[in-house]
Amino acid sequence: MFRFKSSLKSYFQIIIIACVFGYFSLILASLACNDDGLKVVENIDQDPTGQYETVTILDGMGNEVVFTSPPQRIVAYDSAAVEILFALGEGSRIIGTHDFVEHPKEANNIKKLGSAFEINVETILSLDPDLVFLFSPTFLDDLRGAGINVLYVPNRNSGLESTAEDFLMWGRITGNVNSANLLAQDFIERVNHIRDKLAELDKGPKVFRDEGDLWTPGPNTLIGEAMSLLKLENIAYDVSGFEQLSAEILIERNPEIIIKTDYSTIESDPVFDNVIAIKEKNVFMLPDSPLSVAGPRFISGVEELARLIYPEKFY
Amino acid sequence: MIYDTCTKKKLAYNIKNRMSYTRIARRIILGLTIVLVIGIVASSVGAVNIPLTDTIAIVINKVIGVRVKSSWPEVSESILINLRFPRIILSGIVGAALSISGAAYQGLFRNPLADPYLIGSASGAGLGAAIVFLTGVPLLAFGGGLLPIAAFIGSITAVTLAYFIGRRQGQVGISTLILAGVAISSLAGAITSLLMIKSDPNLRPLMSWLLGGFSGSRWMDVFVLLPYVVPPMVVLMFYSRMLNILQLNDLHAQTLGVNVNRTKTVVLLAASLVTASAVAFSGVIGFVGLVGPHIVRLIWGSDYRHLVPMSAIFGAGFLIVADLGARVIAIPAELPVGIITAFFGAPFFIYILKTNKRSKGI
Numbered sequence: 001m002f003r004f005k006s007s008l009k010s011y012f013q014i015i016i017i018a019c020v021f022g023y024f025s026l027i028l029a030s031l032a033c034n035d036d037g038l039k040v041v042e043n044i045d046q047d048p049t050g051q052y053e054t055v056t057i058l059d060g061m062g063n064e065v066v067f068t069s070p071p072q073r074i075v076a077y078d079s080a081a082v083e084i085l086f087a088l089g090e091g092s093r094i095i096g097t098h099d100f101v102e103h104p105k106e107a108n109n110i111k112k113l114g115s116a117f118e119i120n121v122e123t124i125l126s127l128d129p130d131l132v133f134l135f136s137p138t139f140l141d142d143l144r145g146a147g148i149n150v151l152y153v154p155n156r157n158s159g160l161e162s163t164a165e166d167f168l169m170w171g172r173i174t175g176n177v178n179s180a181n182l183l184a185q186d187f188i189e190r191v192n193h194i195r196d197k198l199a200e201l202d203k204g205p206k207v208f209r210d211e212g213d214l215w216t217p218g219p220n221t222l223i224g225e226a227m228s229l230l231k232l233e234n235i236a237y238d239v240s241g242f243e244q245l246s247a248e249i250l251i252e253r254n255p256e257i258i259i260k261t262d263y264s265t266i267e268s269d270p271v272f273d274n275v276i277a278i279k280e281k282n283v284f285m286l287p288d289s290p291l292s293v294a295g296p297r298f299i300s301g302v303e304e305l306a307r308l309i310y311p312e313k314f315y
Numbered sequence: 316m317i318y319d320t321c322t323k324k325k326l327a328y329n330i331k332n333r334m335s336y337t338r339i340a341r342r343i344i345l346g347l348t349i350v351l352v353i354g355i356v357a358s359s360v361g362a363v364n365i366p367l368t369d370t371i372a373i374v375i376n377k378v379i380g381v382r383v384k385s386s387w388p389e390v391s392e393s394i395l396i397n398l399r400f401p402r403i404i405l406s407g408i409v410g411a412a413l414s415i416s417g418a419a420y421q422g423l424f425r426n427p428l429a430d431p432y433l434i435g436s437a438s439g440a441g442l443g444a445a446i447v448f449l450t451g452v453p454l455l456a457f458g459g460g461l462l463p464i465a466a467f468i469g470s471i472t473a474v475t476l477a478y479f480i481g482r483r484q485g486q487v488g489i490s491t492l493i494l495a496g497v498a499i500s501s502l503a504g505a506i507t508s509l510l511m512i513k514s515d516p517n518l519r520p521l522m523s524w525l526l527g528g529f530s531g532s533r534w535m536d537v538f539v540l541l542p543y544v545v546p547p548m549v550v551l552m553f554y555s556r557m558l559n560i561l562q563l564n565d566l567h568a569q570t571l572g573v574n575v576n577r578t579k580t581v582v583l584l585a586a587s588l589v590t591a592s593a594v595a596f597s598g599v600i601g602f603v604g605l606v607g608p609h610i611v612r613l614i615w616g617s618d619y620r621h622l623v624p625m626s627a628i629f630g631a632g633f634l635i636v637a638d639l640g641a642r643v644i645a646i647p648a649e650l651p652v653g654i655i656t657a658f659f660g661a662p663f664f665i666y667i668l669k670t671n672k673r674s675k676g677i
Contacts, residue, residue, distance in 0.1 A: 213523060242519070243647075244523060244648055245649070246362040246646065246647055248361055248363040248642075249363065249647040251363075251390060252362075252394070
């Protein structure tokens with residue numbers, strides 16, 4: 001659940017597509033329970049005495065990573081992990097992260113150790129961390145070989161299901177289960193609130209998301225998931241991951257609403273003058289960031305999208 | 316008959332026994348007709364299904380104003396007129412431009428590996444585009460045309476630098492020019508990579524631009540591109556006879572009364588202008604400029620008087636077909652056309668190379 005910073009997506013699209021297949025079953029499972037509202041699988045009322053119990057996390061390789069005490073010096077090489085730790089009030093434990101982490105503001109003071117896909121192993125060693133969190137396994141062996149405690153959890157394709165679980169995971173690791181429970185509960189309540197509000201709605205408007213040059217997310221992305229939660233009909237329903245949609249398809253499928261980033265120049269192109277969304281000036285700006293990170297801000301992004309599209313229901 | 320004094324071999328090109336210009340003209344007309352047919356067929360294929368009959372009816376209606384068919388869907392007309400036609404025309408022009416400048420560079424450098432990007436035009440253009448994308452200049456400045464302008468400036472700057480570095484005491488040394496171009500290419504490429512690593516905006520549009528493509532092509536691009544591309548292409552056609560003579564060594568060419576230095580400079584500038592304009596509007600599309608002229612050479616021989624125009628025609632047809640692939644292979648998405656040109660061009664080239672009896676002549 002690294003921050004899906006778009007640039008790199010085009011480099012790593014193949015990897016993402018590969019992951020998509022891997023997680024397909026996971027997505028299906030999450031879709032299946034979407035209808036009944038979210039359920040927290042973890043025992044949410046677990047002991048709040050403050051005593052740190054040994055925590056065992058199953059990492060992305062299927063290995064057990066054991067924590068006997070909360071890590072104090074964390075290198076969190078992932079946007080979502082940084083946001084979650086700060087939301088739990090544990091941000092001060094982070095001593096390093098990657099260049100593309102921008103949220104929250106306090107994260108700007110953390111030492112940046114390279115772009116999201118490069119790690120300077122020597123710099124990490126010199127920081128002497130007791131936990132390195134990775135979303136990609138590339139440097140896993142290097143770091144473990146250097147004797148560093150590494151937790152690798154691959155980036156999520158489902159922001160709704162796994163985000164709350166990730167809150168709880170970080171709560172257990174840092175020994176701050178209470179805050180994590182609160183955060184997860186808040187997250188789930190807000191998701192369910194949106195779902196309840198839209199329960200009677202049969203089908204929302206046809207929507208197109210333009211991230212510049214008609215690059216658009218398909219259903220198996222975080223934004224795609226936000227769209228289906230809001231019952232929006234993504235006109236790029238047959239796109240896998242992020243792809244550049246054909247302009248012809250855009251005209252033919254004729255979206256009623258366009259949600260663009262500031263890289264989009266779609267309105268200035270006269271070819272699309274007859275697209276309903278543009279003719280009726282239903283073009284909204286929504287930046288890339290909250291909806292591309294499976295962290296605590298994700299739900300705020302979804303709510304913002306909800307307010308843009310259903311102003312009469314959400315305010 | 317002329318013999319090369321160094322090798323004592325008969326030169327492939329025989330000045331006295333000229334190939335008749337009517338034969339060249341006939342080939343050109345035939346080629347243009349084929350490209351036109353390819354263009355019309357290609358415009359009826361795409362992500363949205365438009366029957367060939369509708370396409371032809373719409374073309375006839377637009378060109379001569381006669382309705383041969385009572386009705387067709389309005390969306391079809393809009394897609395054809397506003398999206399597919401400008402795109403197909405632009406890909407044809409760019410294909411012709413890249414292929415003709417490839418032929419010119421190969422003749423100029425007497426090097427079969429020369430391509431339109433050899434002396435830095437592609438990486439210069441890439442750097443220009445990257446600067447625009449990554450410095451956060453609003454992309455809509457100059458009526459949305461900022462990107463091509465920046466790419467054009469980058470390309471021309473790189474080529475000019477290479478030219479002045481490669482010029483020694485008024486002489487344009489071929490190998491110094493290539494080396495200077497390679498050095499400048501590497502430098503511009505490195506700066507582009509550095510910019511991409513050190514900044515964190517949405518790189519996707521830049522990436523698709525760098526890979527080349529026509530997904531954003533509109534009529535406006537066609538009208539802006541034409542005045543930059545056509546005059547230097549005409550110049551190259553007129554200089555095609557000189558390119559034949561440049562195949563001799565400089566001294567021989569000089570003895571034939573050719574101002575070798577001026578010819579080199581004119582051909583170099585014309586080809587670079589063509590390349591820079593094409594790259595500015597299409598991004599970096601590989602393969603067409605390198606291999607297009609070779610395919611023409613293998614099929615029709617290496618007389619530059621028809622190699623130059625036929626390269627242009629072949630390049631146009633080839634890139635229209637390649638872009639058709641880019642449009643339809645991944646429906647509903649688009650692919651960068653550079654992938655298609657290499658993917659289908661390379662096997663085609665190998666086939667021609669293996670089967671053609673002229674292969675020895677390259």
